[in-house]
Amino acid sequence: DSGVTQTPKHLITATGQRVTLRCSPRSGDLSVYWYQQSLDQGLQFLIQYYNGEERAKGNILERFSAQQFPDLHSELNLSSLELGDSALYFCASNRGLQETQYFGPGTRLLVL
Amino acid sequence: AQKVTQAQTEISVVEKEDVTLDCVYETRDTTYYLFWYKQPPSGELVFLIRRNSFDEQNEISGRYSWNFQKSTSSFNFTITASQVVDSAVYFCALSEATFTGNQFYFGTGTSLTVIP
Numbered sequence: 456d457s458g459v460t461q462t463p464k465h466l467i468t469a470t471g472q473r474v475t476l477r478c479s480p481r482s483g484d485l486s487v488y489w490y491q492q493s494l495d496q497g498l499q500f501l502i503q504y505y506n507g508e509e510r511a512k513g514n515i516l517e518r519f520s521a522q523q524f525p526d527l528h529s530e531l532n533l534s535s536l537e538l539g540d541s542a543l544y545f546c547a548s549n550r551g552l553q554e555t556q557y558f559g560p561g562t563r564l565l566v567l
Numbered sequence: 568a569q570k571v572t573q574a575q576t577e578i579s580v581v582e583k584e585d586v587t588l589d590c591v592y593e594t595r596d597t598t599y600y601l602f603w604y605k606q607p608p609s610g611e612l613v614f615l616i617r618r619n620s621f622d623e624q625n626e627i628s629g630r631y632s633w634n635f636q637k638s639t640s641s642f643n644f645t646i647t648a649s650q651v652v653d654s655a656v657y658f659c660a661l662s663e664a665t666f667t668g669n670q671f672y673f674g675t676g677t678s679l680t681v682i683p
Contacts, residue, residue: 457611488671498658498673511670545612555602556671558612 458482459559461546467565473534476562480527480548486510487529488549488556489521493542504529536566570594571661573674580649581682588644588677590659596620600662601635601642606676607655615657618642649681 458481468474480487489501491514500513504523515521518536523529533540543563547556572591580586592601603615616626618635626633630647646653659674 457614490673497675500671500673503670513670543610547612555614555617557614558604560611563610 457557457559459484459546459548459557461544461559461562463562464560465563465565467567468536469567470536470538472536472566473532474536474564476531476533476544476546476564478529478531478546478548478559480529480546481557484548484550484557485527486549486551486554487523487527488547489515489529489531490545490547491542492545492561493539498545501531533564538566540564541566569674570663570672571659571674573657573659573677575677576675577678577680579680579682582651583648585645585647586649586679588646588657588659588679590642590644590674592640592642592659592661592672594640594661594663596663598664602660602662602671603633603642603644604658604660604673605655606658612658615644646679649679651681651683654679654681 460479462477466474485506487504491499491501501515502521503511507523518534521531543561545561546559549556570593575589599620601618605613605615616633623635632645634643656676656678658676661672
């Protein structure tokens, strides 16, 4: 158990809908990262937050947004969902820049 | 261009054989970190090792060993006397610092199957 929690574990929704994925980092970790893992794209970095502020952005679509709250949990919002958004979404956390990231169990999203 | 290249997509070995997973990275930074993660069939990503760019010492942890060579930009992972439980997808990753944060780049993974 990495100490990072993600909810929900599974999510099934329809195209055009909006969903919110939630992540709680390990105790003491200030940084949260979001990744998308799909079969054909591998593990893609989406976005990083550090102590509530956005710090780095990867291949995140404009339809996706994220935020980190004062209690350090983070939410990833996916809107106008498309079939291609079906993937495993991971959250990871670490204590500081370039420290080891510890991953949550992931949220498996299926868009029908 | 890929920052992290894992050229081996799939590898199959028979139990007790040794296997090496290759990782080649690309960076202009002098300070960077390299990682290996394991993703078993259950799906979670498990941290295995972290290595900074100034430490080229090879590391051994039980049946696992890592060979870091800056001259060839490689960070290879060897499993000795493989076991069925080693069957998983293994990812190599690179962390570079940016001015405000850092980005992690993952390779596409090597799927290892250990046949009993």
